[in-house]
Each structure stands twice: as structure tokens, then as C-alpha cells.
Amino acid sequence: MSSLYVMQNHVGFIKIGRSVDVDKRRRQIEMTDECTVALVAVIPDAGHDEETMLLNLADHQVIGEWFLGDELCRDCVAIEIEALCEVLGRDPPALEWPFPVASEAATEAWLDRCEQRRTVASINREYGRRIRAMAESSSSASDPSRYNDVSLWSLLWRFERQVGTIVTPKTGKKGETVLVGHREGDAVGEIVPHYSTDVTAALLLWPDADRPEAWSGSAWDCCIAALKARKARLASDGLAALWPNDAEIPVGKPYL
Structure with missing residues (x-):
């Protein structure tokens, strides 16, 4: 079964998704989205909850499955993870965010490159x-x-x-x-x-x-x-x- 993962990139954005090989998926994201990505949390066999979590966090969405990395979004992610773990009967993982939110200029530059890549792919x-x-x-x-x-x-x-x-x-x-x-x-x-x-x-x-x-x-x-x-x-x-x-x-x- 697939695992649910929470990742963060070098500009502070948060990514939530599912994969049967989380570390391989992290490396793929680094290549396709041209950014440094750190793993924040993995919840084994919980990939089925990805869609629900993405919908619940939609107000914080920036592009694709990337979400704002500000304090409000981090708190909302923590709430979603805690609720999921409660349903699964597990202790929630500690969420430690390795990257601060980057400057507006840095985030806009990365978003522009990301948009261009997606346009080219389309x-x-x-x-x-x-x-x-x-x-x-x-x-x-x-x-x-x-x-x-x-x-x-x-x-x-x-x-x-x-x-x-x-x-x-x-x-x-x-x-x-x-x-x-x-x-x-x-x-x-x-x-x-x-x-x-x-x-x-x-x-x-x-x-x-x-x-x-x-x-x-x-x-x-x-x-x-x-x-x-x-x-x-x-x-x-x-x-x-x-x-x-x-x-x-x-x-x-x-x-x-």
C-alpha cells in the first residue's frame, strides 16, 4: 500500500502526496520541480487519505500539490495529520520544518519556473x-x-x-x-x-x-x-x- 507523505522545498512550500516509495518520489520531485526537497513526515499505508487532505487544505494551495509554508498552513497540516492518526489509532509524528519561508522574490522566481515547466509539459x-x-x-x-x-x-x-x-x-x-x-x-x-x-x-x-x-x-x-x-x-x-x-x-x- 502507498504511504502518505509531507515534504517541504527550499522556498518553504509544503507538498502532500502518496507513494509506495517515498524517498524515490522525493528525488523525482527534486528533478521535475527543480528544487531541494526535505521529507517532513511519512504515514505508512495512509495514501488513501491524500485526496481528502488536499481538499481540506485547498485554501492554502499555491500550485499543483504545493501549499504555502506559512505558520497558518503548517498549523492546518498538523491538524490534518493529527486527525488522520487518530482515526488510524497511531501517534502523530512530530512535524519539523527544515526550511523557512523564502523571500517573495525567491518564491515568485521559483513559481515562474514551475509554471513554465508545466506549460511546456502540457x-x-x-x-x-x-x-x-x-x-x-x-x-x-x-x-x-x-x-x-x-x-x-x-x-x-x-x-x-x-x-x-x-x-x-x-x-x-x-x-x-x-x-x-x-x-x-x-x-x-x-x-x-x-x-x-x-x-x-x-x-x-x-x-x-x-x-x-x-x-x-x-x-x-x-x-x-x-x-x-x-x-x-x-x-x-x-x-x-x-x-x-x-x-x-x-x-x-x-x-x-
């Missing part, structure tokens, strides 16, 4: 899903809703730039139906490019530094290759490498 997962979906599908499959084009356009904005998006059908100047994408904070919509069927549009998906001058294959395969290039660029150079400045964002034509 985008990376979305790249993987879209690459797999397109690789497993057929470029010749009927797609009257242009689902793939909308998904690719949304990926660029909703996931990479973290802005709200909505796509609506409109009537073009020649009476044809066009898909217009709207971004949060942008009053003028843009026509969603035909990424999956037009090589010229598909080439817009590539990171500027990696974009080939020409593509001899299908637009579909160009899209897949472009997503793989964006995924690789994200892993090597971070999110800023995809769009170094707003002038290089691969937008579609404005809908006027």
Missing part, C-alpha cells in the same frame, strides 16, 4: 497527441468540418500562447464557407489556413529556424513533420524558441 503532450492522431489517420479521409485544421490552429494559440480561442464558420466574399478563428484580446479574426491540404499553409507550422524552403510530399505529411520539429525545438530551446517574436507568429489571413 504543450509537449498536445504535440504528441496531434502527431499520433494524424499519423494514424489518412490524409484522404473526408473532413468536411476541417477538424484537423482547427486543431492545428488551436494548438498554436490555445496551447503555445495560452490564449482563449474560438472558431466559427462565416460566409466568404464568394459565398463560400470559411472558418474564422478568434483569439482572446484580438478584435479581428483570421481565416484558419488549410494546413492539412495546402503545402504552403502547412509550411507555416514549422518553426522559423527549421522551415524547409520547399516540400515535395503531401501537406498532411508536412504538418506531421512540422509538429515533430516544433516538439524537438521545444525540448531543446524552450517555448520562446518557437515564436521568438510576435512578427514571426504563423497567422492566417485576417477576416475583414
Whole structure:
């Protein structure tokens, strides 16, 4: 069975979770969250109570399973641990906090890095899903809703730039139906490019530094290759490498 653990990092934040190997989990957190982590308490075979404790401490939550490390939060954690141990018929462990709460500048800097890592991880997962979906599908499959084009356009904005998006059908100047994408904070919509069927549009998906001058294959395969290039660029150079400045964002034509 899993154990419930209480940990604290170098800026004073508190983390509560469960694991079958608590020390291994501590080392993993140090790597993924880029912080020094100390073990404060372990309650064997009590991992099932994690969700309840997280809910009870929600007012102190900072990010993920990290909570404020101030005196009020520490007292609340102690109360939760004592209540749990009473139910289990055990003596509560003594909670000794090895790290003081760091300065506001230090905590904000760590939180910013943490947010960036989580954003990058989310985008990376979305790249993987879209690459797999397109690789497993057929470029010749009927797609009257242009689902793939909308998904690719949304990926660029909703996931990479973290802005709200909505796509609506409109009537073009020649009476044809066009898909217009709207971004949060942008009053003028843009026509969603035909990424999956037009090589010229598909080439817009590539990171500027990696974009080939020409593509001899299908637009579909160009899209897949472009997503793989964006995924690789994200892993090597971070999110800023995809769009170094707003002038290089691969937008579609404005809908006027």
C-alpha cells in the first residue's frame, strides 16, 4: 500500500502526496520541480487519505500539490495529520520544518519556473497527441468540418500562447464557407489556413529556424513533420524558441 507523505522545498512550500516509495518520489520531485526537497513526515499505508487532505487544505494551495509554508498552513497540516492518526489509532509524528519561508522574490522566481515547466509539459503532450492522431489517420479521409485544421490552429494559440480561442464558420466574399478563428484580446479574426491540404499553409507550422524552403510530399505529411520539429525545438530551446517574436507568429489571413 502507498504511504502518505509531507515534504517541504527550499522556498518553504509544503507538498502532500502518496507513494509506495517515498524517498524515490522525493528525488523525482527534486528533478521535475527543480528544487531541494526535505521529507517532513511519512504515514505508512495512509495514501488513501491524500485526496481528502488536499481538499481540506485547498485554501492554502499555491500550485499543483504545493501549499504555502506559512505558520497558518503548517498549523492546518498538523491538524490534518493529527486527525488522520487518530482515526488510524497511531501517534502523530512530530512535524519539523527544515526550511523557512523564502523571500517573495525567491518564491515568485521559483513559481515562474514551475509554471513554465508545466506549460511546456502540457504543450509537449498536445504535440504528441496531434502527431499520433494524424499519423494514424489518412490524409484522404473526408473532413468536411476541417477538424484537423482547427486543431492545428488551436494548438498554436490555445496551447503555445495560452490564449482563449474560438472558431466559427462565416460566409466568404464568394459565398463560400470559411472558418474564422478568434483569439482572446484580438478584435479581428483570421481565416484558419488549410494546413492539412495546402503545402504552403502547412509550411507555416514549422518553426522559423527549421522551415524547409520547399516540400515535395503531401501537406498532411508536412504538418506531421512540422509538429515533430516544433516538439524537438521545444525540448531543446524552450517555448520562446518557437515564436521568438510576435512578427514571426504563423497567422492566417485576417477576416475583414
